[in-house]
Amino acid sequence: MVCVNRTETKLAVLGQGYVGLPLAMRAVQVGHDVVGFDVAPDRIKRLTAGESYVEDISSEILASALESKRYLPSSEPKALAGFDVGVITVPTPLREGNPDLSYIESAASMLARYLRPGACVILESTTYPGTTEELVGPMLEEGSGLTVGTDFHLGYSPERIDPGNPDWALANTPKVVSGVDAASLAAVQGFYDTIVERTVPVSTPKEAELTKLLENTFRHVNIALVNELAMFANDLGIDIWEAIDAASTKPFGYLRFTPGPGVGGHCLPIDPSYLSWRVRRRLGHSFRFVELANDVNDHMPDYVVRRLVGALNRQKKAMNGSRILLLGLAYKKNTSDDRESPAVVVAQRLLELGAEVRAADPHVIEEHVDRRVVRVDATPEELAAADVVVLLTDHDAFDFDAVAGHATYVFDTRRRLSGEHVEHL
Numbered sequence: 001m002v003c004v005n006r007t008e009t010k011l012a013v014l015g016q017g018y019v020g021l022p023l024a025m026r027a028v029q030v031g032h033d034v035v036g037f038d039v040a041p042d043r044i045k046r047l048t049a050g051e052s053y054v055e056d057i058s059s060e061i062l063a064s065a066l067e068s069k070r071y072l073p074s075s076e077p078k079a080l081a082g083f084d085v086g087v088i089t090v091p092t093p094l095r096e097g098n099p100d101l102s103y104i105e106s107a108a109s110m111l112a113r114y115l116r117p118g119a120c121v122i123l124e125s126t127t128y129p130g131t132t133e134e135l136v137g138p139m140l141e142e143g144s145g146l147t148v149g150t151d152f153h154l155g156y157s158p159e160r161i162d163p164g165n166p167d168w169a170l171a172n173t174p175k176v177v178s179g180v181d182a183a184s185l186a187a188v189q190g191f192y193d194t195i196v197e198r199t200v201p202v203s204t205p206k207e208a209e210l211t212k213l214l215e216n217t218f219r220h221v222n223i224a225l226v227n228e229l230a231m232f233a234n235d236l237g238i239d240i241w242e243a244i245d246a247a248s249t250k251p252f253g254y255l256r257f258t259p260g261p262g263v264g265g266h267c268l269p270i271d272p273s274y275l276s277w278r279v280r281r282r283l284g285h286s287f288r289f290v291e292l293a294n295d296v297n298d299h300m301p302d303y304v305v306r307r308l309v310g311a312l313n314r315q316k317k318a319m320n321g322s323r324i325l326l327l328g329l330a331y332k333k334n335t336s337d338d339r340e341s342p343a344v345v346v347a348q349r350l351l352e353l354g355a356e357v358r359a360a361d362p363h364v365i366e367e368h369v370d371r372r373v374v375r376v377d378a379t380p381e382e383l384a385a386a387d388v389v390v391l392l393t394d395h396d397a398f399d400f401d402a403v404a405g406h407a408t409y410v411f412d413t414r415r416r417l418s419g420e421h422v423e424h425l
């Protein structure tokens with residue numbers, strides 16, 4: 001058996017995105033030899049050139065990993081040969097509302113080709129409970145001719161990375177670990193003990209898989225709660241933000257969540273549906289909390305548009321032909337990720353209503369927004385020329401004083417601004 005808790009392990013990380021790249025960098029830092037494998041050749045090209053596309057990884061960190069010769073970005077499957085630990089960090093999207101595990105399947109079949117006795121495979125992608133044991137294990141066995149537990153280790157460890165969070169990074173965030181048997185758990189835990197400060201073992205991969213879905217469903221449901229409350233509070237003429245601030249002074253039994261234009265990214269709009277799908281498939285029940293939260297959160301971009309129409313109406317203007325400046329396209333502040341971003345939906349709805357939509361976002365490069373949206377900088381002239389400025393993502397890079405000072409009307413979905421012309425969600 002390969003001893004995985006020593007350094008110098010040959011680690012293969014499949015998927016070099018928001019999850020895989022930070023793991024690869026951290027592993028290099030602690031002394032492992034790492035292959036950063038990705039099927040997207042353009043990503044490998046950028047990594048090889050020392051250009052990071054993930055904010056939390058500076059190009060300096062990437063450059064020093066490359067210089068150490070212990071990091072090899074590659075899209076060549078044969079680079080996986082001889083791996084001791086293989087970690088799968090590939091996407092798990094929804095296709096027509098159902099889990100799409102094709103990326104995990106493709107990564108598992110790739111690893112199976114190079115699986116050796118004693119090696120360890122760990123799934124990190126977020127997925128429904130049962131995926132590791134019922135899908136990944138059998139695929140690895142079939143592709144390698146080896147037996148899980150007897151010949152190789154297998155486990156699941158959810159990723160908790162929070163892009164853009166300056167306080168909690170991979171190394172200091174406790175990591176839940178699991179294995180299909182005691183030896184697998186020891187191997188998985190041994191590996192992550194070299195990566196993070198604290199590992200948290202659970203009995204089987206199913207508990208670890210559920211842990212991740214519980215965490216994200218908890219956030220999803222609580223965000224939906226404050227979003228729905230925000231809509232009612234506005235109609236009742238009550239300041240929801242003040243109530244949230246006051247409730248947040250309670251030292252126990254309350255956790256602060258704030259309203260916004262909707263949820264986005266790779267996690268909240270998707271992960272809870274993996275859980276409700278599994279519950280429906282296995283038990284025949286609907287997971288009502290998830291469905292309700294989806295309903296409320298999915299509705300928020302439309303609600304934002306409704307408030308904008310109302311604001312223009314008060315100025316005796318129509319949405320058709322109005323100039324709307326969106327501040328922020330990313331789903332989350334200080335990140336460049338606009339996947340599933342509510343801003344994309346808001347922009348689409350505004351275009352459908354005939355608005356002239358412009359958008360400023362200093363982070364987003366690989367945009368998913370409609371091509372008719374004109375990308376601009378949030379200059380004083382742009383701010384002043386807009387009929388409505390909508391703050392959707394409160395990136396620290398925005399000059400909020402300038403926004404409040406130059407815009408004639410701002411709809412602020414994050415409560416970052418105050419002033420005469422500012423209205424909050």
Ligand SMILES: NC(=O)c1ccc[n+]([C@@H]2O[C@H](COP(=O)([O-])OP(=O)(O)OC[C@H]3O[C@@H](n4cnc5c(N)ncnc54)[C@H](O)[C@@H]3O)[C@@H](O)[C@H]2O)c1
Nearest residue numbers: 014015017018019038039040089090092106107125126159
């Ligand atoms: N982004 C987050 O904040 C976050 C946090 C926790 C968990 N997760 C979960 O981690 C997983 C990965 O998310 P991400 O945000 O890093 O995605 P990402 O899109 O940023 O990166 C995934 C990468 O995998 C690559 N890929 C696809 N198929 C592959 C294959 N067969 N072999 C190798 N590479 C392949 C893609 O080209 C892409 O570069 C998902 O399950 C997600 O739900 C994400």
